[in-house]
Amino acid sequence: MALGYLALLLGAPVAMIFYRTFEHGLAAVWEALSTPNALHALWLSVELVAIVVPLNTAFGIAVAILLERHRFRGRAVLSLIVDLPFAISPVVVGLSLVLVYGQLGWFGNWLDAHGLQVIFSVPGMVMACAFVSLPFVARETIPVLREVGTDAEQAAATLGANGWQTFWRVTLPAIRWGVVYGVVLTTARVLGEFGAVSIVSGRLEGETQTLPLYVQDRFENFDTTGAYTASVELALLALATLVAMNLLTRRTRSRTPV
Amino acid sequence: MGIYLSVLVLLPIAALLAQAATGGAAAFWREVSNPEAVAAIKLSLGASAVVVSVNAVFGTLIAWVMVRDEFPGKRVVNAMIDLPFALPTVVAGVVLLALYGKGGPAGVDITFTRTAVVLALLFVTLPFVARSVQPVLLELDGSMEEAAASLGAGRLTVFRRIVLPALAPAIISGVALSFARAVGEFGSIVLISGNLPFKTEVGSVYIFNQVENDNLPGAAAVSVVLLVAALLVLAALTALSRRGARSAR
Numbered sequence A: 001m002a003l004g005y006l007a008l009l010l011g012a013p014v015a016m017i018f019y020r021t022f023e024h025g026l027a028a029v030w031e032a033l034s035t036p037n038a039l040h041a042l043w044l045s046v047e048l049v050a051i052v053v054p055l056n057t058a059f060g061i062a063v064a065i066l067l068e069r070h071r072f073r074g075r076a077v078l079s080l081i082v083d084l085p086f087a088i089s090p091v092v093v094g095l096s097l098v099l100v101y102g103q104l105g106w107f108g109n110w111l112d113a114h115g116l117q118v119i120f121s122v123p124g125m126v127m128a129c130a131f132v133s134l135p136f137v138a139r140e141t142i143p144v145l146r147e148v149g150t151d152a153e154q155a156a157a158t159l160g161a162n163g164w165q166t167f168w169r170v171t172l173p174a175i176r177w178g179v180v181y182g183v184v185l186t187t188a189r190v191l192g193e194f195g196a197v198s199i200v201s202g203r204l205e206g207e208t209q210t211l212p213l214y215v216q217d218r219f220e221n222f223d224t225t226g227a228y229t230a231s232v233e234l235a236l237l238a239l240a241t242l243v244a245m246n247l248l249t250r251r252t253r254s255r256t257p258v
Numbered sequence B: 001m002g003i004y005l006s007v008l009v010l011l012p013i014a015a016l017l018a019q020a021a022t023g024g025a026a027a028f029w030r031e032v033s034n035p036e037a038v039a040a041i042k043l044s045l046g047a048s049a050v051v052v053s054v055n056a057v058f059g060t061l062i063a064w065v066m067v068r069d070e071f072p073g074k075r076v077v078n079a080m081i082d083l084p085f086a087l088p089t090v091v092a093g094v095v096l097l098a099l100y101g102k103g104g105p106a107g108v109d110i111t112f113t114r115t116a117v118v119l120a121l122l123f124v125t126l127p128f129v130a131r132s133v134q135p136v137l138l139e140l141d142g143s144m145e146e147a148a149a150s151l152g153a154g155r156l157t158v159f160r161r162i163v164l165p166a167l168a169p170a171i172i173s174g175v176a177l178s179f180a181r182a183v184g185e186f187g188s189i190v191l192i193s194g195n196l197p198f199k200t201e202v203g204s205v206y207i208f209n210q211v212e213n214d215n216l217p218g219a220a221a222v223s224v225v226l227l228v229a230a231l232l233v234l235a236a237l238t239a240l241s242r243r244g245a246r247s248a249r
Helices: A002-022 A026-033 A036-069 A075-087 A090-101 A108-113 A122-132 A135-148 A151-158 A163-192 A195-201 A211-220 A224-254 B002-021 B024-032 B035-068 B074-080 B089-100 B114-139 B142-150 B155-184 B187-192 B203-212 B216-248
Strands: none
Touching: A002 A026, A002 A224, A002 B035, A002 B074, A002 B089, A002 B114, A026 A036, A026 A224, A036 A075, A036 A122, A036 A135, A036 A163, A036 A211, A036 A224, A036 B002, A075 A135, A075 B002, A075 B155, A075 B216, A090 A122, A090 A195, A090 B002, A090 B155, A090 B203, A090 B216, A122 A163, A122 A195, A122 B002, A135 A163, A151 A163, A163 A211, A163 A224, A163 B089, A195 A211, A195 B203, A211 A224, A211 B089, A211 B187, A224 B074, A224 B089, B002 B024, B002 B216, B024 B035, B024 B216, B035 B074, B035 B114, B035 B155, B035 B203, B035 B216, B089 B114, B089 B187, B114 B155, B114 B187, B142 B155, B155 B203, B155 B216, B187 B203, B203 B216
């Protein structure tokens, strides 16, 4: 019964989309893939990943170390704030950003006076993606940090290593699979983010249209081939993510304790 | 790091709360009690409640099958459970429409119905309960179940008295995460529900429409309601699951 449920809800629909995409042959698929707007959307999505993932990885590692290795007042609050994006609707994220950085927002006049545009352009989209994917790296790194303990770090310190040396030579190698797992999840989320980006980007065709927004646009214009093709493009990226996740979980489980 | 967090998360949330508070309680109430807003909030909460109930049962069942049963292709199926987390939400909507939409091979048409809303939410929240129950079930010692069975307990009794209490905290925490996700879900719903006011328009879509129509106070007020609902349910269920975990030990 559980398997039937999975098949109806998950397996059959996903198989269907692949079938519908390729039923008209590869040439049609290629044509739909290579329209200027489709290419631009793909490129913009990749660009967002390239900006957001490094930012959130650095932030995630720093927060994880702060939360796990240090005791300070407000630690519980910080932990709560880091998790907050998981409880907030993407649409609300977009709205909140507009309220601060949009034309009528808190900093709207100031940004305008300095010739900066955040909302309806790439910086706002970067912020939207960074907001929704903020917790992933920290959440995956914290348990690994806890598990590896502080013995090796203390040994490094007694041997005269400074903070940075200890981090690069001891801590980071020990937690790397946790970090990479978080990076995979962040990448998937940024590639697929829709609600927040939809509000913040203004959905300008060929300008601020990411791949998921392109799917919606094609779908609403009754261009099912375009919508299906872009969907399959994203689904294949999702499957690659899935494979990476599985390889990494196996890697973390088989890791011998230090 | 503090600046990053402030610029990205804290300031925007503060601006949202400030926007909802401008005009005082009366203005807030006027926005929230708008009949279309009320209908949208009700649908979000109602559909989420249905979805988490289904998830509690089927998520547990899926975890059970993955841990206790053996069948060919199990590893692939196990990996597939995470697909809704990896698949972009819009694609989830398109995928469901391709099969269950108009002219689809399933011979049904769910477009623009509440069934579509529930189905989309079931799809995107599928992994939460299964993934939170699975590790607990894996750790569960079979000897208690065997002892109960040898003392004459039927299979149902064993499940109800031995297995379920041990799994309850994990089920509850999976339900809490599903609920928070379902209440705010947007991408998978927006294409397939048709967003008909009073019928299939959920809270997040209502917020989106208000933003598009430059009604920021209305959008902010409903956002705060949904946010508070999600946080309250999350907090209550987390507390419940902690207490369950303590008493089970």
